[in-house]
Amino acid sequence: MKFNKATCKVLHMGQSNPKHKYRLSREWIESSPEKDLGVLVDEKLNTTLQCVFAAHKANHILGCVKRSVTSRLREMILPIYSALMRPHLEYCIQLWGPQYNKDMDLLEQVQRKATKMIRGLEKLSYEDRLRELGLFSLEKRRLWGDLIAAFQYLKGAYRKDGKGLFTKACNDRTRGNGFKLKEGRFRFDIRKTFFTVRVVRHWKRLPREVVDAPSLEMFKARLDGALSNQV
Numbered sequence: 001m002k003f004n005k006a007t008c009k010v011l012h013m014g015q016s017n018p019k020h021k022y023r024l025s026r027e028w029i030e031s032s033p034e035k036d037l038g039v040l041v042d043e044k045l046n047t048t049l050q051c052v053f054a055a056h057k058a059n060h061i062l063g064c065v066k067r068s069v070t071s072r073l074r075e076m077i078l079p080i081y082s083a084l085m086r087p088h089l090e091y092c093i094q095l096w097g098p099q100y101n102k103d104m105d106l107l108e109q110v111q112r113k114a115t116k117m118i119r120g121l122e123k124l125s126y127e128d129r130l131r132e133l134g135l136f137s138l139e140k141r142r143l144w145g146d147l148i149a150a151f152q153y154l155k156g157a158y159r160k161d162g163k164g165l166f167t168k169a170c171n172d173r174t175r176g177n178g179f180k181l182k183e184g185r186f187r188f189d190i191r192k193t194f195f196t197v198r199v200v201r202h203w204k205r206l207p208r209e210v211v212d213a214p215s216l217e218m219f220k221a222r223l224d225g226a227l228s229n230q231v
Contacts, residue, residue, distance in 0.1 A: 005024050009030055017043075039095055046099070046190070048100065050096045055089070057088045061085050061088070089138060097198070104138075108139065112126050115130065118133070121133075146199040150199045150203055156219075157216075166182075167184075169182040177207060177212075181200045181203055184197060207222075210223055
């Protein structure tokens, strides 16, 4: 199998990494942030580059829509946003979820602009526009997606693959949801933003009836009710 040098990059990870140089045959390979399955990751596992990349693509499409679509009716703008822009903001989000407030705001700004395009909603606040349109903030959608993925790994279709991802906490208390997960300890704060760590805190807060849902469909329905007070 022949490798294409132009598509190969070296990603050095770890503080003690000697950062050796590598080559294919006689050609040296560049060292830079690498894209794997469409996700940009740098040597510090920072996802800011991916957030910028996703927001840029979505904003580019939003600009094209503004120039080419004359209608500002919700029946026109909302399906276009859901089909063409939001997927870029949520593709593989469990892997590269934003770690900093500035990155969260960068992604959220795209949805702010898209909802403000709709006729009759221009003067409403962002929160009121979301309620009027029946939408959730991207932050809440990420939480919703994290909890659904966790259910799949703990009790659903991916249970076999998720055996080593989470550790169930030993808890004899009757209060709580009865299926608590153990939070790990890590040297670096960036580890706390990884999916298998950040979702634990939110999972522990779920009511017992949500966690005990017998199926994924029932879990989604009960989860919607549990998160209904959030925008």
